[in-house]
Amino acid sequence: MKRLLTIACVLIAFSILTLSATDLSPFFRPDAVRVLILSGRNNHDWRTTTPYLKELLLRTGRFDVRVCEEPAGMTSESLAPYHVLVLDYCGPSWGSTAEQAVAQFVKGGKGLVVVHGAIYGFSGLEVLGDGHKPTGIKESPWGEFRQMVGGGWKTTPPKRFHGDRHSFTVKIADSSHPITKDLGASFAATDELYHQMELLPDTKVLATAFDDPKRGGTGQPEPMLWVNQHGQGRVFYTALGHEVPAMQESGFIATFVRGTEWAATGKTALPPDAGCNAQVSKPLRLLVVTGGHAYESSFYSLFDGYRDLAWDHAATNQEAFKNDITGKYDVVLMYDMSQNLDDKGRKNLQAFVEAGKGLVVLHHAIANYQTWAWWSKEVVGGRYLLQKEGDTPGSTYKHDEELVVENAAQHAITAGLAPIHIWDETYKGMWISPTVKVLLKTGNPTSDGPVAWISPYEKSRVVCVQLGHDGKAYRHPAFRELVRRTIFWTAGRLGK
Ligand SMILES: [Zn+2]
Ligand SMILES: [Zn+2]
Structure with a gap:
């Protein structure tokens, strides 16, 4: 009997192993870049931004996209099918298993895209509450996050996050990068202009915007888009995207979809107008x-x-x-x-x-x-x-x-x-x-x-x-x- 039980246990263990090694390709669009959007809590309106980001990616025909609204349950196994994670999350800590899984995912050579306020989530302080109505903040234990994303606000907590929300010009600082090539010299944003951020020495700025003091700005050019390498992986940060109207600007769309493609693959095949309304x-x-x-x-x-x-x-x-x-x-x-x-x-x-x-x-x-x-x-x-x-x-x-x-x-x-x-x-x-x-x-x-x-x-x-x-x-x-x-x-x- 005992022996039979042992055989049964071995068989169960074997079938679990077989399951984890199962080819998942029938469940995804063939040849698509597989994206997992991490969402479900945010001091921004994730209930509208997450479906919109998903739609932007799907429109291009380049991606297959899933959404996880409970990222705290992530493991290395649950992330394994994906090429890139998109962070539209700013809320409570996920715990070390999930956070380590994300860090390993990136370090192992995959991609991470961090959108707007998501950089705040683990940058030293985390937002508490249901994410829709934050109830407070507490220190985040995930020190690696700032290294991974390549920067964050200068002070913790930040003295200021941004000036007034207004229309401004985003200037391309590096037009040789796959994300920004052929985008022209600048594009328009109607958004919050994040400022007083500090970048790590190896972080590469792709675009900046002049932060007009008349609109509560610093009078300096502020980084709007940047990329960073973490281990073997690629990270793209966009300071843009406060809410859906900001995300429907063609400059946001182009850099977001290409940034996601680049973070996943190291290249971009998508044209500058990919995902924009003009594309059909x-x-x-x-x-x-x-x-x-x-x-x-x-x-x-x-x-x-x-x-x-x-x-x-x-x-x-x-x-x-x-x-x-x-x-x-x-x-x-x-x-x-x-x-x-x-x-x-x-x-x-x-x-x-x-x-x-x-x-x-x-x-x-x-x-x-x-x-x-x-x-x-x-x-x-x-x-x-x-x-x-x-x-x-x-x-x-x-x-x-x-x-x-x-x-x-x-x-x-x-x-x-x-x-x-x-x-x-x-x-x-x-x-x-x-x-x-x-x-x-x-x-x-x-x-x-x-x-x-x-x-x-x-x-x-x-x-x-x-x-x-x-x-x-x-x-x-x-x-x-x-x-x-x-x-x-x-x-x-x-x-x-
Ligand atoms: Zn915002
Ligand atoms: Zn009738």
Whole structure:
């Protein structure tokens, strides 16, 4: 029995060893620089700055990012998968296990980026309390921190941290460094201007800012960006980044993302505008057409928040198609309910779809152009009948129906999206072409069944989505994703 127990213990020990040696690469984006942001306490608003820093890094496509909000639990094992740590933390001590793990991580040849107030956290005094509302300070036992970061405030506690928050110029002091190369001579910051700091002899200043005495400054150039070597590792400090508006300055973004890349790898491949707003050079150009039917204003939120989507709004179909828009937009999304369009407008709309552009017909736009047979039969592949036509009764609608929407086909638009549980308006008695490819369907008896389909129209990609009456749909995450994917697919930017 004892022997069996011993074998069991050896087996358990072996499996733990195997686990710690497990290849973690399937859990990270391939070839990405792996970043761990240490956060969760700060006398700054980490609840907004940490997600923003994460977003800045992800935007570049160069990084994969995790966030740790309880750094006190860190060990060498938990840090091992990462190439660089980003410190957005200013709060109580982590204890010697975690602090040693970080020091070993850096000394062993990896990277550390310290943002703004995070330099204060262990620089001799630490901030107590929940970090949101500091309750006091006490001496920090982590003496190595200052050596690692390459400096800190001259006195402990500092007499002053900074002058007034204002807009100032950051001058590049060393344009040969990978972080600052090709950035030009200077950039603008709107921030606190940290001063009265002291650097260790080997610390290298990359940028400074003149600290205007009229704004409570020292009258001296103060270091804003610096780098330091600690053991085999690289450390980048940015004094900038008091809060998100300060962090959205292009100079902050460029130096932060490149500083993180450099700390991780010793090089920078990212261009000077990496992560900045200008970086999406070719966003999808969308024209949203409304008019002829009321809707809640939260409808517009469907198109917001995507950096690769630039959208305009036309409040009527006449306004939308008064000119040839073939060169101006990639996709038209119709959320209007229109019957009349003059000859010129029809010509322009026809030219747009015949040019191979994308078209999304959303909800009540299925009732558009009742007497324009080419439109509903060939382009849309469906029509809501506004009235009885011969023996065929008019279509019907029902508000606030509880729907379970399921996949009807495998497609890039709907992959992983359904089932969708949603309250929305249903249509019944529509004419739907037998040649459409149904993407989504529901079993609700007040509906025809198909609630999203691809038209057979060959000259351009056309998708019809019956869902989308009001805010209950607009705010449903799956509906939002359905609309987003539909727009990108019709533009040829989302698979086949
Ligand atoms: Zn600050
Ligand atoms: Zn409706």
